[in-house]
Amino acid sequence: MVDFKTVSASGLESSPVADALAGLRANEARYISNKYEIEFSVDAADESPEIVTWVHDILQSERSLVIASRPLQTTAFIAAGIQFAYVFYESGLSINVMYELDEGGKRAVGFKLSDGMEIPGELASTFKFARQKSKLAGTVRGSYFVIKGEHRPVSR
Numbered sequence: 001m002v003d004f005k006t007v008s009a010s011g012l013e014s015s016p017v018a019d020a021l022a023g024l025r026a027n028e029a030r031y032i033s034n035k036y037e038i039e040f041s042v043d044a045a046d047e048s049p050e051i052v053t054w055v056h057d058i059l060q061s062e063r064s065l066v067i068a069s070r071p072l073q074t075t076a077f078i079a080a081g082i083q084f085a086y087v088f089y090e091s092g093l094s095i096n097v098m099y100e101l102d103e104g105g106k107r108a109v110g111f112k113l114s115d116g117m118e119i120p121g122e123l124a125s126t127f128k129f130a131r132q133k134s135k136l137a138g139t140v141r142g143s144y145f146v147i148k149g150e151h152r153p154v155s156r
Helices: 018-036 047-063
Strands: 071-079 080-087 093-100 105-112 130-134 136-148
Touching: 018 071, 018 080, 018 093, 018 130, 018 136, 047 071, 047 080, 047 105, 047 136
Parallel strands: none
Antiparallel strands: 071 080, 080 093, 093 105, 105 136, 130 136
């Protein structure tokens, strides 16, 4: 479980921006908890390869993107008819997929950069990042794209 009251870098220690990434993860946990009343828990990425594969397949098929950084942690769940998936990377990048399950529903991929990290080369030329302040995560830079294709939701 991710505690957004006491931020911990547990599981993220190999990241050069571990504390900032932990704040970003806690910020996401607080959002999900407040909006959907779901406790946000993560697994090591090597224990949940189906989540990493689903997210990476969407990135590849929609935008020909390949993320260079190593995935550290993941989570996936369904809330309010939306399949959510998060992958937290060693570089400090967080990718989330929001995929409404109803046909014709809204679907998007979001990118968030931890405070202190550079924009990854694979995203730099394609995406512009807006800044927002967060008590838990400092300055977060984010961007997104709309998913146009159909992707079978991840099963857990």
